[in-house]
Amino acid sequence: MKCSTLPCDLRIGIIGAGQLGLMLFQQGIRLGFKFNVLGKEDDPLCKYTSCYDPEEYKEFVDNSDVVTFEFEHASIEAMEYAQSQGKLRPDINSVKLKREREKEFLYLKSIGAPLPRFEVAKDGREAIEIAKSEFNSIAVIKRSVGGYDGKGQYFIRNNIEEFDFLKEETHRFVVVEYVDFDYEASIIVSRDQESTIYYPPSFNLNKKGILIMNYGPLAIDEANDIASLITKSLNYIGTMGIELFVRRNEVLVNEVSPRVHNSGHYSLTACNHSQFESHLRAISGLGLMKPECEGFFGMLNLLGVNSLPSEIDSYGQVFMYSKPGNSPRRKVGHVNVLGKSLESVKSKIDFLINTVYGSMDALIERL
Numbered sequence: 001m002k003c004s005t006l007p008c009d010l011r012i013g014i015i016g017a018g019q020l021g022l023m024l025f026q027q028g029i030r031l032g033f034k035f036n037v038l039g040k041e042d043d044p045l046c047k048y049t050s051c052y053d054p055e056e057y058k059e060f061v062d063n064s065d066v067v068t069f070e071f072e073h074a075s076i077e078a079m080e081y082a083q084s085q086g087k088l089r090p091d092i093n094s095v096k097l098k099r100e101r102e103k104e105f106l107y108l109k110s111i112g113a114p115l116p117r118f119e120v121a122k123d124g125r126e127a128i129e130i131a132k133s134e135f136n137s138i139a140v141i142k143r144s145v146g147g148y149d150g151k152g153q154y155f156i157r158n159n160i161e162e163f164d165f166l167k168e169e170t171h172r173f174v175v176v177e178y179v180d181f182d183y184e185a186s187i188i189v190s191r192d193q194e195s196t197i198y199y200p201p202s203f204n205l206n207k208k209g210i211l212i213m214n215y216g217p218l219a220i221d222e223a224n225d226i227a228s229l230i231t232k233s234l235n236y237i238g239t240m241g242i243e244l245f246v247r248r249n250e251v252l253v254n255e256v257s258p259r260v261h262n263s264g265h266y267s268l269t270a271c272n273h274s275q276f277e278s279h280l281r282a283i284s285g286l287g288l289m290k291p292e293c294e295g296f297f298g299m300l301n302l303l304g305v306n307s308l309p310s311e312i313d314s315y316g317q318v319f320m321y322s323k324p325g326n327s328p329r330r331k332v333g334h335v336n337v338l339g340k341s342l343e344s345v346k347s348k349i350d351f352l353i354n355t356v357y358g359s360m361d362a363l364i365e366r367l
Contacts, residue, residue, distance in 0.1 A: 002285025007032020010284050013064030013087075015078045017043030017051065019321035019331060020070035020260050023268070025049060027276040033284070036064050038078055044322040054078070061085055066283050068238065072098040072258055073146075089283035090238040094258035097234075101174045102144040104256060111233045113226060114252050116177040116245070120144075124169030131156050131175050144172040153209065179252060181245040185218055188264035189227035190239040190278035190288055196231060197288050198224045199275060202297075204243070204263055208367040210329055211262050213353075215298035215345045220244070222251040230256060239264070239279035262301070262331070269317050269336040270297035295338055298345040300352050302333035304366065312355055315348045328366040 003010055008031055014021045017039025025035050025045055035049045038060045045051070052060035057078035061067055067082035072095050079095055082088035097104045102120050109115055119134055121127035121141075131139040137160045143152030154163050157178065166173075184206055188199035200217030227242055230253075241261020243254040264275035271293040273281075281288050300316075302308070304327050312318065316337035323332045335352055339345035357363035 004285070006286075008284055008286055009034060010065040011036060011063070012280065012284065013038065013060055013067040013082070014045070014070055015057075015067065015082075016070035016074040017045035018070060019044060019323070021045045022048075022321060023265075023274075023276050023319075024068075024070065024260065024280065027268075027274055028280050031277070031280065031286075033280060036060055038075060047322065057081060061087060068259075068279070068283050069095070070259060090234070090236050090240075090258050094234050094236060094240075098256065098258055100144050101142050102172055105174055105176075108230070108253055108256070111229060113229060114222075114250070116179050116252050116254075118174055118176040121173040121175055123171065124166035124173060127169075127173035127175050128160065128163065128166055131160060135175065135177060138178045140176045140178055141166065142174045142176060143169075144174055151209065179245045179247060179254075181247045181252075183246050184254070185220060185223070185244045185246055186214070186261065186263040187220070187223040187227050187242050187244065188239060188261060188267065188275050189224075189231055189242065190275065190282050191231040191236050192282040192285070192288055193237070195288050196228055197278060197290050198227060199264060199267055199271065199291055200293050201244075202263055202266065207364050208329075210303065210367060211301055212303075212363065213298065213300045213349050214263050214266070215296070215342060215349065216266070217293065217296070220246065220251060226251065226253060238282050239275050262334075263299075265319070265334050266297040266299045266336055267291065267293065268319065270295065270338060295340065296342050296345045298337045298339070298349050300335045300337070300349050300356075301331055302335065302356065303363070304328035304330050305332060305356060309355055312352055315352055 011034040013036040015038045017037045022045045037045045061082045067087045083092040119130045127141045139156045141154040184204045187201045201220045201223045202214040202216035204214045205212045239260050241257040245252040267274040271291040273291045316335040320333040337348040
């Protein structure tokens, strides 16, 4: 089944019921989509649409026309069953690559994507030895399975003795060159069987593995080519976020996320079609529309805050996720800002950081 006209009355199943699923839902209902969600009763999205408990994943899939996911670490059982029924978009291959960093790095290398130098280690002891012998004790050791938002990553900068505890770890690692980048960036790309569209690249500021804010557009000539290479090689259907390191005249892939991405939230206000709408259009067969994103944009994540001063409304558009801010690293919302220049956007973000957190230093200390 696929859509050819609006409104589209397909029922889309979303595996995971957090903020990314919530924004997919919010963008989809205005196009006529119906939704099922697989999640817990107190998850944000379960307040608004049909919610199935994770143990009911087969019923959830059977009652959905198309199934997608908000996060690659959501229920693998539901994804595999949806794949077996021919309903999962994007398909399971992109998820399996992302769930194991070793597979992700080796696949990207095999298709010729530009990457930092890396080696695979069978356990923590070998990872330490590789960091010493191959990278001169300056590297990033990444756990192959089970890590996101900075979890399972260890930054080695001539202090390798502090990480001797890794020698007791028996699972696999990827040891990666420490990239002394000029800045981090990302690009959002959406693809269906007919076309591929690209959103403007953005500058990203990450601290302790968490995206703090981003702004753009940036001119990164290689970004579209990298996104095209990866999505085409996977026969990818949907929206993908690709994180990049920019080092002098070199652009390297840091991570690939087979889903809508935090760094693409600006598209909700800066573009005529958001990354969420494009994802739904791609997986439903409705057809992609080239995004028109005018002017300059930015986004600030709201991390672990339970209340906001009212004056921030005059500086940007607030999006709250209906989640309690019980952890300083928890994403409970974001603010999108627009401006006539990058400087005006950055000035607004600086004001928001100072208003919400007190200062950038205070924000980083919270993480």
